[in-house]
Amino acid sequence: MGHLYALDFDGVLCDSCGESSLSAVKAAKVRWPSLFDGVDSAMEDWIVDQMYKVRPVVETGYENLLLVRLLVEMRVPSICKSSAAEGLTVEGILKNWSKIKPVIMEAWDESKDALIDLFGKSRFADALLRELAGVIIPPERIFGLGSGPKVEVLKQLQKKPENQDVTLHFVEDRLATLKNVIKEPELDGWSLYLGDWGYNTQKERAEAASIPRIHLLQLSDFSKKLK
Secondary structure (H helix, E strand, C coil): CEEEEEECCECCCECCHHHHHHHHHHHHHHHCCCCCCCCCHHHHHHHHHHHHHHHHHCCCCCHHHHHHHHHHHHHCHHHCCCHHHCCCCHHHHHHHHHHHHHHHHHHCCCCHHHHHHHHHCCCCHHHHHHHHHCCCCCHHHCCCHHHCCHHHHHHHHHHCHHHCCEEEEEEECCHHHHHHHHCCHHHCCEEEEEECCCCCCHHHHHHHHCCCCEEEECHHHHHHHCC
8 A cells, every 4th residue: 555645835844934934024014014124134134034033823825924013023023014913922923823913914904815925825836846956846737826725635635536545644844733633533543743853843843743633743753754
């Protein structure tokens, strides 16, 4: 029996936090030029450092843009346009991002689609794999933002005729995504792994270890599985 591995890209195969954070700063300067006039190289370094800490909350690329602006408003209260930034800490973002996001989007009069058009439409996974890792994966095996939620992608994969007699594995670095998979009885056949080298926190790794369905995976073990 063969094996099918469904792998998250950013966080499992690639660490793009530094690049995506700087790209988000550049996009923010285009989107909100007056607010980012005072963002110099020192501030950019601080933003990237903070983004590594809050990166676990990001589900879709455009959220990097929101986080960058939120961090700047936290750092420079005089430009604050949302009450959500007042007294906010990194820990607060990690704990309450799902509640904070709609509040700041409304306060800033922003829409998800507009931000995706500006920043998060394509992650160029194929190009990164080819140029940086020398790995060529057929385009039909790469699923991006337009492919739908990951639970739906997994359902599509397991229905393919060529995948009927294989062992199914899903490696992800977001605990919330794995918990969504567990909620779907149709996906009970997948072995689930949380990559401990990805964008997750110690608290999330501890919680994952307490969930029987989820295997906590170290990078060395992951590498062995792919050989």
